[in-house]
Every structure is written in structure tokens, then in C-alpha cells.
């Protein structure tokens with residue numbers, strides 16, 4: 001089988017590499033010529049555990065190809081995945097220009113029947129727009145080539161993307177005819193040998209499922225953050241509350257970790273886009289709106305705690321920051337809470353020394369020398385007035401507190417992810433602030 005995956009970012013590259021690993025011939029396309037050139041040389045543009053090995057192996061086996069020209073591998077292709085970005089537009093709606101550009105190209109180049117699959121997260125009705133765009137181009141060519149549409153939203157998590165793709169809990173596929181379902185089933189068969197289901201449904205339901213899943217997860221995060229803030233006020237410990245509610249099987253314990261708000265390329269934009277879709281259709285998603293507002297507030301929580309501690313005076317203060325990526329095991333800093341904290345601290349006159357195991361290069365591209373980049377976690381806290389733990393990378397879990405006592409100017413820790421034991425930290429003479437922990 002031969003497929004094309006258009007867009008070689010976090011989703012497209014993982015999709016292409018995993019299908020190639022299952023024996024499919026995959027052509028990965030991207031408009032970014034440098035990215036494609038790097039991939040052809042075995043240089044992976046993103047940090048994603050296990051991805052490099054998969055890409056290099058399948059490229060060498062000639063099951064994986066990289067090109068900037070979508071027409072390069074079109075001969076004999078059965079399925080074309082659209083996995084380009086859908087960033088938020090000015091009004092919060094998902095910006096479909098990349099997706100529709102690809103649709104136009106597809107209409108211009110296909111030579112036989114194909115299934116066009118949207119893997120990008122797109123609002124309800126997008127598949128129809130893609131279908132119309134492709135058909136318009138075919139009409140211009142006076143071509144009667146047939147094609148079908150499918151919606152196959154992606155649920156992978158950055159940092160565990162390969163595992164999620166290869167052993168998905170479920171695969172959602174929106175179709176409007178059986179033949180398309182058969183082709184998609186054949187393609188995905190190697191990934192459901194664990195008996196997890198392929199859920200076939202209509203296209204609109206598949207499109208909404210992706211947004212509803214992300215909005216649900218975001219809701220849990222905002223909910224527990226609000227309860228944590230209440231614990232702070234009332235002198236309770238959110239960790240006890242979290243365990244107390246999480247052990248109820250109706251609730252479960254996943255995604256109930258308080259912190260400094262969700263970020264990343266998906267939750268913020270998808271919650272916004274869902275709110276906008278509903279609004280445009282005359283319905284207000286009040287819960288989702290509150291989730292978003294709570295998250296915006298939560299991104300300020302560490303800064304607010306710091307302001308109180310330093311009595312609003314950040315003059316000559318240096319803050320050591322551990323973690324920049326929006327979550328561990330990725331170099332992705334899109335909508336990361338670290339960026340909000342950095343902006344607020346810089347505006348208040350503080351200086352920042354930051355360390356992240358993977359995301360410093362991405363941060364440098366965005367912030368340049370507005371902050372200082374440390375060589376390791378201890379360098380980041382040498383001589384600082386306080387440390388803020390922003391991303392819970394594994395290497396931050398057991399710091400050498402003796403060493404930190406000696407090198408930090410102010411023995412103050414703001415634990416934005418509640419990874420430390422407050423009792424132990426305070427025993428070592430540190431001032432400790434967590435989220436919702438008395």
C-alpha cells in the first residue's frame with residue numbers, strides 16, 4: 001500500500017514513520033524545504049522519544065520518503081493524509097488556510113481514486129469544504145477521477161507519540177461509505193492487534209469527537225486547579241483531595257494534577273475553536289468558556305505567589321527556572337505556561353536564568369537573549385533569589401538540596417507542578433510554595 005502524508009510536524013512525521021514501520025510505503029510532504037532536507041539527512045526537526053530511530057530505519061529501508069513536492073509520489077497512492085497545522089485565527093476559530101491549500105493541490109494532482117483523510121484537528125464541516133475544493137480543481141481539469149473523504153482525528157500525546165500511535169486506545173474514523181471504511185481498516189489493522197477498537201462513525205461526529213476529547217481533558221485540569229486554589233485559601237492539601245476523589249472509579253485519577261495551567265499546541269486552540277464553532281451556530285458552551293478563563297488565570301498563579309513573597313518588588317531579583325516546554329519529554333513551547341511567567345517577570349524587572357533539557361533551542365528562537373540559558377539545572381539556580389519549577393521533567397525530581405542550599409542566594413522554591421514533598425523541602429531550610437498545598 002502507498003500513502004502520502006502532507007505536513008511533517010509532530011503529527012504528520014509520527015504518522016508517516018509509524019505507517020512506514022508497519023510496511024506501508026509513505027511519502028511525507030512539507031512546504032518547509034529545510035525541514036525536508038534535514039529529514040533526508042536523518043536530522044529530526046523535533047524532539048520526540050523513539051522518532052529518530054523509526055525515521056532513520058524506514059528511510060534506509062526505502063519505505064519512507066521526504067519531499068516538498070506533493071506530486072512527487074502521487075502515482076499509485078491510495079490514501080492521502082492531511083496533517084498540516086490548524087493554528088487559531090484572530091477570533092479563536094481554527095485557521096483552515098493550510099488545510100484548504102493542500103486540498104487544492106490534491107485536486108490538481110491526483111491521477112487515480114484516493115481517500116483523502118483529515119488528520120489535522122478541524123471544525124465540523126471542514127471535510128465538506130475539502131471535498132468541494134478538490135472537486136472544483138478536478139472540474140477545472142475536466143477530470144472525472146473519483147475520491148472519498150474520511151476524518152481520522154489524532155489523539156497522540158507529544159512525548160509518548162510513537163507509543164500512542166502504535167498502540168492506540170481507539171481509532172476514530174468518520175466515513176460516508178463502506179468502501180472507504182474497508183481501506184482505512186486495512187491500513188490500521190496492524191495497530192489494533194491489541195483488540196482496541198476502530199470506531200467508525202459519520203464524518204461530523206468524528207470531527208467533534210476530537211474537540212470534545214480535548215475540551216474534556218482541559219476541563220479536568222481547570223477543575224482541579226480551581227479546587228487547588230480553594231485548598232490554598234482554606235488550608236487544605238490538594239494532594240489529599242485529589243486522591244480522595246480520584247479513587248472513585250466514576251471519576252478516576254488521570255488528568256487531575258493541579259499546576260500552572262495547560263498549554264501546548266492543542267488544548268488552548270481546540271477549546272477556543274470549539275467555543276467559536278458553538279457560538280457561530282447559536283449555542284454558548286459555558287463550561288468550555290469557564291475552563292478557558294480559569295486556565296488563563298492559572299497561568300499567573302506562580303507569578304502571583306512570587307509577587308506576594310517579594311512584596312511586588314522584583315528589582316535586582318534573579319529567578320531560576322526549571323523547565324520551559326509545555327510538558328515534559330517534548331521541545332514544544334507553543335502556548336507554554338513558562339512563557340506567561342517569563343513575560344510577567346521580565347515586565348516586573350526580574351532577570352531569569354532558565355534550564356530545560358530539550359526546549360532551550362526553541363525558546364531561544366522565540367525570546368533570543370531576553371533570558372539567560374543555563375547549562376544545567378544547578379547552573380540555573382546559582383546565585384538566584386528563588387527557583388520556579390515549571391515543567392516536571394524527570395531530572396528535576398530529586399535535586400541535590402544540599403548543593404542548592406549552598407548556591408542559591410534565596411532559599412525559595414515555587415513548585416508549579418507539586419512534584420516535591422513540602423515537609424522534606426522545608427526541613428532543609430527552604431521556603432516552599434506549591435499549588436493548593438497549604
Ligand SMILES: NC(=O)c1ccc[n+]([C@@H]2O[C@H](COP(=O)([O-])OP(=O)(O)OC[C@H]3O[C@@H](n4cnc5c(N)ncnc54)[C@H](O)[C@@H]3O)[C@@H](O)[C@H]2O)c1
Nearest residue numbers: 007008009010011030031032083084085086098120121154
Ligand atoms: N501536536 C499534537 O500533539 C497534536 C495531537 C493531535 C492532533 N494535532 C493536530 O494535528 C495538526 C498538526 O499539528 P502539528 O502539531 O503536527 O503541527 P506542526 O506545526 O508541528 O506541523 C505542521 C506542518 O505542516 C506543514 N505545512 C503547512 N502547510 C503545508 C502545506 N500546504 N503543504 C505541506 N506542508 C504544510 C508545516 O510546515 C509544518 O511542518 C493540527 O491540526 C493539530 O491540532 C496535533
